[in-house]
Each structure stands twice: as structure tokens, then as C-alpha cells.
Amino acid sequence: MAKNLTTRSEDYSKWYNELVVQADLAENSGVRGCMVIKPYGYAIWEKMQAELDRMFKETGHENAYFPLFIPKSYFSKEASHVDGFAKECAVVTHYRLKNAEDGSGIIVDPDAKLEEELIVRPTSETIIWDTYRKWVQSYRDLPLLINQWANVVRWEMRTRLFLRTAEFLWQEGHTAHATEKEAIAEAEQMMHVYADFVENYMAVPVIKGVKTESERFAGALETYCIEALMQDGKALQAGTSHFLGQNFAKAFDVKFATKEGKQEYVWATSWGVSTRLMGALVMTHSDDNGLVIPPKLAPNQVVIVPIYRNDEQFDAVSEVAKELQKELRAQGVRVKFDDRDTQKPGWKFNEYEMKGVPVRIAIGPKDLENGTFEVARRDTLSKEIISKDKIVATVVGLMDEIQTNLYTKAVSYRTNHTTEVDTYEQFKEVLEAKGGFISAHWDGTTETEEQIKNETKATIRCIPLDGKKEAGSCIITGKPSKGRVLFAKAY
Amino acid sequence: MAKNLTTRSEDYSKWYNELVVQADLAENSGVRGCMVIKPYGYAIWEKMQAELDRMFKETGHENAYFPLFIPKSYFSKEASHVDGFAKECAVVTHYRLKNAEDGSGIIVDPDAKLEEELIVRPTSETIIWDTYRKWVQSYRDLPLLINQWANVVRWEMRTRLFLRTAEFLWQEGHTAHATEKEAIAEAEQMMHVYADFVENYMAVPVIKGVKTESERFAGALETYCIEALMQDGKALQAGTSHFLGQNFAKAFDVKFATKEGKQEYVWATSWGVSTRLMGALVMTHSDDNGLVIPPKLAPNQVVIVPIYRNDEQFDAVSEVAKELQKELRAQGVRVKFDDRDTQKPGWKFNEYEMKGVPVRIAIGPKDLENGTFEVARRDTLSKEIISKDKIVATVVGLMDEIQTNLYTKAVSYRTNHTTEVDTYEQFKEVLEAKGGFISAHWDGTTETEEQIKNETKATIRCIPLDGKKEAGSCIITGKPSKGRVLFAKAY
Incomplete structure (x- = not known):
């Protein structure tokens, strides 16, 4: 890859x-x-x-x-609901195809029109x-x-x-x-x-x-x-x-x-x-090398890649790899042993890096001699040599450690990208400079919300449930607000 | 119920x-x-x-x-495939609804016609x-x-x-x-x-x-x-x-x-x-009393119904029921304890009979005194009194026994309803009298197959893989066949 x-x-x-x-x-x-x-x-x-x-x-x-x-008539029964979805509905109008009489191919049969159109559910x-x-x-x-x-x-x-x-x-x-x-x-x-x-x-x-x-x-x-x-x-x-x-x-x-x-x-x-x-x-x-998947959702949590130059080495390495796979599986770890001979180890390393497999274990002839494994973490891109007696405990421990590290990193990123502002000037500066969540006072009106959206593309993501209920003044109108809300540009 | x-x-x-x-x-x-x-x-x-x-x-x-x-053009690419499915295709032709200008309600927007119609996949x-x-x-x-x-x-x-x-x-x-x-x-x-x-x-x-x-x-x-x-x-x-x-x-x-x-x-x-x-x-x-579900697919394999006249009895019965539920669950049995006070035991019995729960256990004050349970099988509609020391093993054993019994009964029904015939006369007689699979010689032509279908509604269900490869003559044309095929009326 x-x-x-x-x-x-x-x-x-x-x-x-x-x-x-x-x-x-x-x-x-x-x-x-x-x-x-x-x-x-x-x-x-x-x-x-x-x-x-x-x-x-x-x-x-x-x-x-x-x-x-969903029959069109059902769909129309709740007024604000149909308003919200009408502009993006796939509509089934016919129930049959036929051969065109002029031999030009398959056409929708005009005689097979539904009495009432059906909407493909949007919800x-x-x-x-x-x-x-x-x-x-x-x-x-x-x-x-x-x-x-x-x-x-x-x-x-x-x-x-x-x-x-x-x-x-x-x-x-x-x-x-x-x-x-x-x-x-x-x-x-x-x-x-x-x-x-x-x-x-x-x-x-x-x-x-x-x-x-x-x-x-x-x-x-x-x-x-x-x-x-x-x-x-x-x-x-x-x-x-x-x-x-x-x-x-x-x-x-x-x-x-x-x-x-x-x-x-x-x-x-x-x-x-x-x-x-x-x-x-x-x-x-994920990062510039590819996906990073948290262990709890990774289809393969660990991949074992054999390093070898000949059949004899392959057999020796495979034996150890399979034994390790068995031991890890017994601990509930999802392990793949990639013994394909159609691809080189370097290619496999890249592939699993791109696919975000949390832990990669390499085993080569040197490792057999020393009774060790090379363990690489996808989240930190760090490698370590682990001895045979510690390998299972290390890998099992890494599952939790990587899961926690990814969460902590994401919390830290969010903390660094959440800014309290008290003026619209600041609001626009922060939005431009680093984005993220911006916590600001808002007067509670749709007009103000719309104005901010039109001028900056930022929307109110939510009124946080555990937000500070401090008094303050709307950054646009100066009118009283009941607490800060979270703005951001959004997907 | x-x-x-x-x-x-x-x-x-x-x-x-x-x-x-x-x-x-x-x-x-x-x-x-x-x-x-x-x-x-x-x-x-x-x-x-x-x-x-x-x-x-x-x-x-x-x-x-x-x-x-599926775009209509894809669908048309394999000729016999489109022939097989064209007559029963739901077709999406538009992608938007709008308010009718005359105020008559929501209509399909004629301006939102797809360039190419889409078929809702039939396969x-x-x-x-x-x-x-x-x-x-x-x-x-x-x-x-x-x-x-x-x-x-x-x-x-x-x-x-x-x-x-x-x-x-x-x-x-x-x-x-x-x-x-x-x-x-x-x-x-x-x-x-x-x-x-x-x-x-x-x-x-x-x-x-x-x-x-x-x-x-x-x-x-x-x-x-x-x-x-x-x-x-x-x-x-x-x-x-x-x-x-x-x-x-x-x-x-x-x-x-x-x-x-x-x-x-x-x-x-x-x-x-x-x-x-x-x-x-x-x-x-299933039978005239309702569903019969094989244990391996039953959402609830066992239901426990408490029998009681007052709160005191309910408490005593519940304690035993919950203990049994726990023991059975530990054996991997899916057990529901129906302690609803909105319905009487008789109503519950009927409900679980209708829903085909494989085993029903009733516990009442008498059972508490005697250290017994009343165990009813849905497949045979039989009841038995089982003592406390045998209840878990009995119920666990019933899971296999009921599964096997249902299969055996179905095999036996099929055996009794599979008939070899050698003439078209016999064929029609058997089909009329008891239906089931009819094993007969066929000359291998679509014409003969069609004739039998038109005259009797029976179709060739399959050419069995382990069927006897005996020589014989087609029951319609008398031409040589290579072995018997299975006919039946079918869903």
C-alpha cells in the first residue's frame, strides 16, 4: 500500500x-x-x-x-414534519418496467402508475x-x-x-x-x-x-x-x-x-x-498515516506479521505466532495472523497502519532467538521489544491503555479548542483563528442566531445541559442572556 | 387471550x-x-x-x-435477469415534494424528475x-x-x-x-x-x-x-x-x-x-392452539408463571421462581419470569401457548409445600410434576428433547406425505387425496413440466441430489427419464 x-x-x-x-x-x-x-x-x-x-x-x-x-398522505399529516423533509424525498410512482414498443429498451410502464405515490422513508x-x-x-x-x-x-x-x-x-x-x-x-x-x-x-x-x-x-x-x-x-x-x-x-x-x-x-x-x-x-x-481505530471497535485489535526469508524460518515463526494468537484469543483479544505469502512485511505494516489496527506484533528469526516480540502501537506510532513472559499481559493491557489514550487526547484537543468569548469581535477572531467550540452569551432569539449564522457560518450546536447558568449579555444585541451556549461551524 | x-x-x-x-x-x-x-x-x-x-x-x-x-440501465444489462424482475419493480422517478400551488396539499414536484429512473432493488x-x-x-x-x-x-x-x-x-x-x-x-x-x-x-x-x-x-x-x-x-x-x-x-x-x-x-x-x-x-x-417454536430459536425458552392468592403467597412463590430463573440462566436457558399482576395465570397460560414458548413452569403454594414444579411442554401439551432436585436438569434436557421431537415429527410427516407414483392417474389421485411430495419420472422437457403444472398446479420442486438414479418412463409421455424428480403444489 x-x-x-x-x-x-x-x-x-x-x-x-x-x-x-x-x-x-x-x-x-x-x-x-x-x-x-x-x-x-x-x-x-x-x-x-x-x-x-x-x-x-x-x-x-x-x-x-x-x-x-410511506404513503404520501401519511407523510403529510404532521405539518412541520412534512415541511422538514419534503424537499429531499425519493418518490416511488410506478411498479413495473416493460420493453419499449419501439424496441429502444426497457422503460417504466406508464400503465403501472401507483394510485398514491410512496415516499421512501427519510425517517x-x-x-x-x-x-x-x-x-x-x-x-x-x-x-x-x-x-x-x-x-x-x-x-x-x-x-x-x-x-x-x-x-x-x-x-x-x-x-x-x-x-x-x-x-x-x-x-x-x-x-x-x-x-x-x-x-x-x-x-x-x-x-x-x-x-x-x-x-x-x-x-x-x-x-x-x-x-x-x-x-x-x-x-x-x-x-x-x-x-x-x-x-x-x-x-x-x-x-x-x-x-x-x-x-x-x-x-x-x-x-x-x-x-x-x-x-x-x-x-x-485518525492521522496522516491513516485510520486509528479504538480497540473496542476494531475488527482486528492485534495483527501478527511474520518476518522470514525462507520456509524453515516461516515455519518456526508461524508456530510461535499461532501460539501467541491462541493465548491472546483466550484473553478475548481479536487477533489476526497475516501469513499471506503474496505480500512483503513492509507492505503489510503499511496496510495495517492505514487500517488503524491498534497493535501490530512482528516476529522474526531474531525474536525467536531472543524470546521477544516487536510490539507497535498505532495510536502513538511507538515500538517496543517485549519478552515472551510479558507479551500477553502487555497486549491485554494495551487494549485499555490505547482506548483511554485516544479518549484523553480527544478531550484535550476539545479543551484546547473550546473558548469563552464575551464580544462578537472575539467570537469572529477565535472562529477564524482556530475554530472549535465557542461559548458565548446569546439573547435567545432566532433572529440573532440567524445573523451569526449568515455572517460567520457558525451555528448554535447546543445549549449545554451542564453549562454555567451565569447571567450575561448577548454578544450581538447586548440583551440579557440566561447562560452561555456553544457555537461552532459544523458538519 | x-x-x-x-x-x-x-x-x-x-x-x-x-x-x-x-x-x-x-x-x-x-x-x-x-x-x-x-x-x-x-x-x-x-x-x-x-x-x-x-x-x-x-x-x-x-x-x-x-x-x-439500482439505475434502470444497470438493471437492464443482463437480459434474462431484467426479464425475470421487470414486472414487479418499484420505480423511483422523483426526488422532491412540494405544496401544490392551488393549495390542495402536498404533491410530487414535477420539476424534480430524475434523469434516470431508479429501481428499488428486488435483488x-x-x-x-x-x-x-x-x-x-x-x-x-x-x-x-x-x-x-x-x-x-x-x-x-x-x-x-x-x-x-x-x-x-x-x-x-x-x-x-x-x-x-x-x-x-x-x-x-x-x-x-x-x-x-x-x-x-x-x-x-x-x-x-x-x-x-x-x-x-x-x-x-x-x-x-x-x-x-x-x-x-x-x-x-x-x-x-x-x-x-x-x-x-x-x-x-x-x-x-x-x-x-x-x-x-x-x-x-x-x-x-x-x-x-x-x-x-x-x-x-404450530398447531390449533397456536405457535410452536423450537427451543433454539425461541426468544423465551421457558416462562415461569406464579400462582398465588395474596401478597404473602406471591412473595414466597416469587422467591423460588427467581432462584430457579437464576439457576436456569446459569445453564444458558432463556427464562422469563412473568410476575405481572395485571393478568391472571390462566390468561398467561393461553398467551404463552399461543406464542409457542417451549416450556412453561407454574409454581403455586402447593408446590412450595411439596418442593415441586409443574412443567408443561408446548410441543406435546403434556404436564409433569418435577421435584426441586431434578428441575434444572429436566428443563435443560427438555431443550434438546423438544428440538429433536419437533424435527422427528416433521420428518415423519414428510415421510408419510412423500409418495412414489408411476402413472399420471396415480399422480393426480395422490395429489388430490393427500398432497405432499410426489416422486415421479419425468422426460426432462419444459413442455411436460408445463403441462403438469397447468393441469394440476403441481410443479417440479427439485431434482433431488440424493435421488435414486433409476431408469424409468415419464408419467406423461412415456419417454425415458434419468431418475425421479419431486413434484408438489407449492407456496
Whole structure:
């Protein structure tokens, strides 16, 4: 594998695009805006899915599956929802192809037009709430705690692998509750679950907060979010959890009989994370040599590369490598022994560096003589010679150490790129000079938010939940604010 | 839960439709032909997925993900393939909605017409082989062993839950090989993997065979299949694996450099099973009281129901129940303790009978006195009193016993419903009287096959791989045959 990756300082955006392809995570397909997730990228996504799915189940949720298609009339029932998604909907209008009569090839059969057009789901609130009407009659049927793993389509005009694609994979939770309080508690809980996953598995620190009104999900009364900071100083929304009030229950007439026998509308939440998380993972940890994957999500945590000049050496090295692989696997470490004879060790070193495998172990004839292994860490690019009696403990220990180091580095980067400012001058200076999160007072109006966005491209990422509630004056209008909010340019 | 299930003998088809809904597996949605897979149904599907996915990985396959949409021009590249699927394609023609100018509501924006229509994938050979062209250059890139878990859409006019739906979930394997021999070996291997799963996890015996030319997948040179027999004497195709020759490689120009430096087309296979397996599972084992789920796929293998008249009794019973739950879980048994006070024991008994939970344990005050448990098997509907010292071993043993019993029963049903006939008269008599598989001589022509199909609705399910290769005469034309083939009416 040739090292021809653009560096981050040269062109961060180009570095990202090249890296995703060169590390075999994903590539563009022949279909505008739709990506192919390659086996290596999908293996990481599967690890993410497995952990998230476990967390959802531990918090009482069950999986189900709802239709890909949503009749146009359903989609239109919740007004702000359709406004939010109408401009990017893929629409199915026909259900058959046929041979053109003039022999020019295959055409859409004009006689097979659907009575009602179907929208390819951009999100499933409408089809799911149409179903919940049948599932909810009494307080005994609540809460409904359901999650779906699915593909969704939003017809984006400008797409980038993982970050913004016309089709993407995600999970969407949709819950129904008897009371407003319970629904809010659920929405908050799922924000915490997401933060737990992103911080402890992806090693990406996040700020928990709520969105301003203009940044809320179409149809939500409150949008909880987790915001991460990428290495170019731009923020990335890593997950959202919405308190939907009774909007969808009213649009789809979902009522329940209370214990007292009254009919009331149900309270709702929805929450989701997507393959966009892959983009956050890549952009938080990776470097100019390639990917850096945290051990908890690495398909291979350790790769063993044999060094040899002849068959005899290969056999001797292989024996030790296989024994080590066995011992590490017994400790729950995912180890690959790359014994391919089609590639040289140097090529393999580059390949695994590009693919971000946390630990690389090389074994050569010298090591056999000395009873040692060469252990290289991907995160620090450092190498060490480890003796046979310490190798298993060292590698097992490195799993935690690397995971922690990546998280600590990311926290430190964020700390260095979070700035409190008290004037709009400072705001613009900091944004220009180093980006990152800017903590500033805001008067709470959409007008001010819009002005800042138009003039600087920075948006309010969130009103942090654990932010200081100090009094202050808006950096634009000087009007009183209730506390600082976080601005940043964002993906 | 009221017992109002139509019996199998009254109306098998109605029994199936009611059962799927009453047991909370799935229901029809507001979208024509598309189903909602409910949490209980999805939990069973997840167990199937997990086992299949493990088997695919153990045989060297990796997962990946390809676009939902296929440009019409790709789709048309392999002639027999497009012929096979053109009549049932959902077609995306537009990418935006807007408010109608006359205020009549939301309409499809006529200005947002796609330059080229997109087909919602009915199967992914074309988009995948368009991608493989980029992935395959040399023999070193082969074999490519890839699987995808996805939703697909085939616009069926008459649909039934799980058995035939416009959208369904499935996995589709797509492999590329350097030689014809390897590709055929792969296609055969996957048929065996499917048979292994269906027999050992679903407890459904299958016949392995190949399809006749007219029943092959559109674009295949050979279709391997596994065929199961349902309780109404109709066959169900449970999985197929296709040897595709070089058809798709030629259509999409996928060539590789051999070791000798020659350019050759790649050899292909594809193979899939779908949520249709859920239908096979239901129809093979279930009875007039509801579902019967084999232990290996049951989300809950055991349910414990407490019997009590007051809080004191409840507490005492609960303590024993929780202890048992813990002990059984330690043995790897999936146990639910249903301590809901909103439902009576009788209601719970009916519910778990309907849902096919393999073992039900009841504990009441009498049991506490005697140190016993009442253990009920769902498969035999028998009950037994088991003492405390034997309960764990008994229940653990029942898991295997029930799994084996279900399989044995299904084999026995199939044996009793497989008939050898030597005349067309006999053929029609048997088909009418008891259905099932009919083993008969056939002259190998599509004309004869068509005639039998038109006259009796029976099709050739497969040419069994381990069928007797005896000589004989076709039951229709009297011409020589090379061996018996299996006929049946089929789902």
C-alpha cells in the first residue's frame, strides 16, 4: 500500500475523503449520493450496532421492523414534519418496467402508475404512529419501547461518504408513553445512552445539550443532542433524541384509556444515530498515516506479521505466532495472523497502519532467538521489544491503555479548542483563528442566531445541559442572556 | 387471550393468517403488500439472523452494504435477469415534494424528475457486479466472499404475511471466483449451510436439489434449493443458491488477470434466504392452539408463571421462581419470569401457548409445600410434576428433547406425505387425496413440466441430489427419464 494520503494540514477535507476510500471503509457507488460500505467499514459498523443494540435492550427496548415506503398522505399529516423533509424525498410512482414498443429498451410502464405515490422513508415517525394507533388502547399497553435498524433516504444534493449520503443506515427508536414526564425522561435517557456509547466505545468525548428551536427535528418540542469536535475544529452532531410531545399522537389519533377511564393522547419520543458515526470515528482519531481505530471497535485489535526469508524460518515463526494468537484469543483479544505469502512485511505494516489496527506484533528469526516480540502501537506510532513472559499481559493491557489514550487526547484537543468569548469581535477572531467550540452569551432569539449564522457560518450546536447558568449579555444585541451556549461551524 | 383461532383442518390458510397476527409475529401495514414485523416476530428473526451470520462468517464470508437503488440501465444489462424482475419493480422517478400551488396539499414536484429512473432493488446482482468491476483486477483479489443483510422489494399483486410480501428482509450472498469449479463448489456449499441451519435450528427437514431450467433464478445456470413440506401438504422453497456462470461478469465487464497474466471473466454465485423462513417455521410446527417454536430459536425458552392468592403467597412463590430463573440462566436457558399482576395465570397460560414458548413452569403454594414444579411442554401439551432436585436438569434436557421431537415429527410427516407414483392417474389421485411430495419420472422437457403444472398446479420442486438414479418412463409421455424428480403444489 503506497502512502499517498493527503495530510490533514494540507487539506483536511481531502484527507478525509481519501482516507475513507484508501482504508477500505466505503466508496461512492454508481448511484448518485449512495455509498457502498465495504467489508472493513461494515465490520466496524457491526461492532457499533452490537454495542448499541445491547444498550437499547438493557434499557427495555425491543426491535421491530416497519415498511420502507410511506404513503404520501401519511407523510403529510404532521405539518412541520412534512415541511422538514419534503424537499429531499425519493418518490416511488410506478411498479413495473416493460420493453419499449419501439424496441429502444426497457422503460417504466406508464400503465403501472401507483394510485398514491410512496415516499421512501427519510425517517419513520408517520408510518410507525399510524401503526401505534392499532397497538395502543389502554394504559396497560404503555410504554411502547421500540427500536428499528433500517436504511433511510434523504435526497441530499451535496454528499460525502458517511457524513451525508442519500441513503444511510441507522437505528430509530420510537416510544409511546402515558405521561409527558415519562416521555421527557425517555428522551433524556437515550441521549445519555448515546453519550455513553460514543465516549466509552468510540472514545469520542461529547457535549450533551438541547437544540435551539430553529435547529430542532421537524415535529419535535425538544431535541436533545450530543455534539463532538473534529480535528479541523468543526463540530459534528453525533446523535439526537427528540421529545415529540403529542404531535404525532394527534396527527395519527393515538389515544389511550387512562386508569381512570379517560381518553388521552399518547406522548412520544424518537431518537437515532446513523452511519454518520463512522465519519465521527474517522475524523476524531485518525492521522496522516491513516485510520486509528479504538480497540473496542476494531475488527482486528492485534495483527501478527511474520518476518522470514525462507520456509524453515516461516515455519518456526508461524508456530510461535499461532501460539501467541491462541493465548491472546483466550484473553478475548481479536487477533489476526497475516501469513499471506503474496505480500512483503513492509507492505503489510503499511496496510495495517492505514487500517488503524491498534497493535501490530512482528516476529522474526531474531525474536525467536531472543524470546521477544516487536510490539507497535498505532495510536502513538511507538515500538517496543517485549519478552515472551510479558507479551500477553502487555497486549491485554494495551487494549485499555490505547482506548483511554485516544479518549484523553480527544478531550484535550476539545479543551484546547473550546473558548469563552464575551464580544462578537472575539467570537469572529477565535472562529477564524482556530475554530472549535465557542461559548458565548446569546439573547435567545432566532433572529440573532440567524445573523451569526449568515455572517460567520457558525451555528448554535447546543445549549449545554451542564453549562454555567451565569447571567450575561448577548454578544450581538447586548440583551440579557440566561447562560452561555456553544457555537461552532459544523458538519 | 381468547382462543379464537381457526383450526388447521377447518381452513389451513385462514389458520396461518390468524396465527401470525394473534401470536404477535407480524401484521399488515397501511402500505399495500408491506408488513410490520412486530417485536415478537422480529426477536425470532434476530435469532435466525445471528445463527446464519455466524455460519456465513465461519465459511469465510464478510458482510458489506450496497445501495438500495439500482439505475434502470444497470438493471437492464443482463437480459434474462431484467426479464425475470421487470414486472414487479418499484420505480423511483422523483426526488422532491412540494405544496401544490392551488393549495390542495402536498404533491410530487414535477420539476424534480430524475434523469434516470431508479429501481428499488428486488435483488442486488446488478449493482454489486457493477461494484465488483472496481474490486477485481487480479487472481489475488479472488475469491470475493460477500454477504449483505438488506430489505428488497418485489411488487407482488397477491401478498401474505412472511410468505409473499412486497418488501421483505433477507440476506444475499454474492461471490466471485477464478474458476467455474470453485464457483459451483461455493453454490453447493451454501445450499448445505442453509440445509444445516433449517434442519438443526428451525427443526424443519429439507430436500436438497437443483431446480429445473424453467424454475431457475433469472440469470442463473444452476439453482440449488432446499425444499420443505408444510402441514397442508404444500411445499415451500426455503432457500436458494445460484451458480451464475460468467453472465454477470460479462454484463458488467468484470475480468481478472490470471497467474499466467491472461484476462478472464470472473465466475459468480448468489444465494439468499428471507423472512419467508418465518412462514416455514410457523407452518411446520404450530398447531390449533397456536405457535410452536423450537427451543433454539425461541426468544423465551421457558416462562415461569406464579400462582398465588395474596401478597404473602406471591412473595414466597416469587422467591423460588427467581432462584430457579437464576439457576436456569446459569445453564444458558432463556427464562422469563412473568410476575405481572395485571393478568391472571390462566390468561398467561393461553398467551404463552399461543406464542409457542417451549416450556412453561407454574409454581403455586402447593408446590412450595411439596418442593415441586409443574412443567408443561408446548410441543406435546403434556404436564409433569418435577421435584426441586431434578428441575434444572429436566428443563435443560427438555431443550434438546423438544428440538429433536419437533424435527422427528416433521420428518415423519414428510415421510408419510412423500409418495412414489408411476402413472399420471396415480399422480393426480395422490395429489388430490393427500398432497405432499410426489416422486415421479419425468422426460426432462419444459413442455411436460408445463403441462403438469397447468393441469394440476403441481410443479417440479427439485431434482433431488440424493435421488435414486433409476431408469424409468415419464408419467406423461412415456419417454425415458434419468431418475425421479419431486413434484408438489407449492407456496
